[in-house]
Amino acid sequence: MVADLITMDDLTNEQINTLLNNAEKLLPAAKGDEYLPLLEGKLLGNMFFEPSTRTRMSFETAMKRLGGNVVNLGALASSSVTKGETLFDTMKMVDGYCDVAVLRHPRQGAAQYAADACAIPILNGGDGAGHHPTQTLLDLFTIRQAHGRLDLNVVMVGDLRYGRTVHSLSHALARFGANLTFIAPPTLSMPEEIIQDLEEGGANITVSEDLISNLQTADVIYMTRIQKERFPDEDEYQKVAGIYKLARNDLRDVKESMILMHPLPRVDEIHPNVDDTPHAAYFDQAFNGVVARMALLCHLFDVAIPGGE
Ligand code: CP
Numbered sequence: 001m002v003a004d005l006i007t008m009d010d011l012t013n014e015q016i017n018t019l020l021n022n023a024e025k026l027l028p029a030a031k032g033d034e035y036l037p038l039l040e041g042k043l044l045g046n047m048f049f050e051p052s053t054r055t056r057m058s059f060e061t062a063m064k065r066l067g068g069n070v071v072n073l074g075a076l077a078s079s080s081v082t083k084g085e086t087l088f089d090t091m092k093m094v095d096g097y098c099d100v101a102v103l104r105h106p107r108q109g110a111a112q113y114a115a116d117a118c119a120i121p122i123l124n125g126g127d128g129a130g131h132h133p134t135q136t137l138l139d140l141f142t143i144r145q146a147h148g149r150l151d152l153n154v155v156m157v158g159d160l161r162y163g164r165t166v167h168s169l170s171h172a173l174a175r176f177g178a179n180l181t182f183i184a185p186p187t188l189s190m191p192e193e194i195i196q197d198l199e200e201g202g203a204n205i206t207v208s209e210d211l212i213s214n215l216q217t218a219d220v221i222y223m224t225r226i227q228k229e230r231f232p233d234e235d236e237y238q239k240v241a242g243i244y245k246l247a248r249n250d251l252r253d254v255k256e257s258m259i260l261m262h263p264l265p266r267v268d269e270i271h272p273n274v275d276d277t278p279h280a281a282y283f284d285q286a287f288n289g290v291v292a293r294m295a296l297l298c299h300l301f302d303v304a305i306p307g308g309e
Contacts, residue, residue, distance in 0.1 A: 005134065006111045006131065007168065008133050013175055013176065016140065019292070019295045020141050020144055022305050022308040023137075023294065025305050026308075029065050029066065030065055030294055032065065036066060039068035040068065044068060044071075045071055045101035046102055047073045049073075049081070050104050050106050052126070053264075054263075055102070055125045055126065059123075062289075065290065071098065073090075073094075091114045091117050098120060100120055101118065101120060105126075109130065111124035111131075123300075129230060130164050132263075134289075134292065134296060135289075136172050137292040137293075138285060138288040138293070142281055143259070147220075151177035152219035153179045153181070154179070154218070155211075156182055157184070158224035158225065158226055159224050159226050160184040160188055165222075165263040166190070170190070170198060174198045181214050182206070182207050183214060183244070185240050187239070190207070211246075216253050220261060222262070223266070223269045226240055226269075246269065247274065260274065260277075260280055260282065261285050262282040264282055
C-alpha cells in the first residue's frame with residue numbers, strides 16, 4: 001500500500017497493474033450504473049492552489065461515486081491564503097479535517113513538502129512543472145484500454161519542458177517498455193536530466209522537432225498545451241505559441257489503431273474536426289480520471305473491490 005503519491009516512483013509496476021485492473025472493475029460504478037459505497041465515512045480534501053477542472057472534479061466524482069465525501073479549499077480569494085497563511089499551516093488544517101488530500105500547487109516540490117507535514121496520505125494533483133502521477137494512471141489506463149499493452153511507440157508533443165503530465169507519463173511508460181519520441185521546439189524540450197534518467201533505465205528515446213514525419217509509426221500521440229502561465233516572459237511564449245497543431249487531414253496516413261491523447265485543456269493543438277474521428281481519445285481519457293482515481297482511493301484505504309485484486 002502507498003502512503004503518499006508524489007511521483008510514479010511511489011508505485012511499483014505490480015501496483016500499477018493492479019490499479020489498472022481494478023479500475024476496469026470500477027467502470028460501472030464510475031458511470032453511475034452501480035452504487036458501490038466502499039468509501040462511506042471517508043473524507044477527501046481538495047486543495048487546489050492552481051486552476052483545475054478535470055483533476056479536481058474527477059477526484060470529487062470518484063469519492064462521491066464510492067459513497068465518500070469531499071471538502072474543497074475553494075477559491076483562493078475566499079481562503080485564508082489571502083491573509084498570508086503558509087502552505088504548511090494550511091495543510092496542517094486539512095490533515096486534521098480529512099482522511100486524504102489532493103494538492104495542486106504552482107511550486108515544484110510542494111506535494112512532497114505537504115506530505116512531510118501531514119499524517120494523512122497526500123496525492124500530488126500537479127506540482128508546477130514537476131509531476132502529475134494520478135494523470136499518469138488515467139493515461140496508462142486509456143492506452144491499455146485501446147491497445148491492451150503499454151510497450152508501444154508513444155510520441156509526446158508540445159511543452160515537454162514544463163509539462164508535468166509528460167514528465168510522469170514518460171517515466172511510467174519507460175518502465176513498461178515503450179519507445180518514446182519527444183517532439184518540442186528547443187526552448188521546450190524534455191529536460192536533459194529526465195532524458196538521462198530514462199536512458200539509464202534502458203528506455204529507447206528519440207528527440208525531434210518535427211511532428212508530421214513521426215505520425216505514421218505512432219501507436220499513441222500525446223499532445224500537450226504550450227502553457228503560457230509557465231513562461232517567465234510573454235515574448236518567449238509568443239515565439240512558440242501554436243507551433244504544433246493537428247487537424248483531421250493530418251491523420252490520413254496514421255495507423256488505424258493510433259490514439260490521439262491530450263491531458264486537456266486544449267487551446268489550438270487539436271482541431272475540433274478531429275473529435276469525431278476514431279483516433280480521438282481525449283474525452284474518454286478525461287472520463288478515465290474518475291475510474292483511475294477510484295481505484296487509487298480504494299487502494300489507499302485498503303478497501304477490497306468486488307471482483308478486483
Ligand atoms: N489534465 C488536467 O490536469 O486537467 P486540469 O488542469 O483541468 O485538472
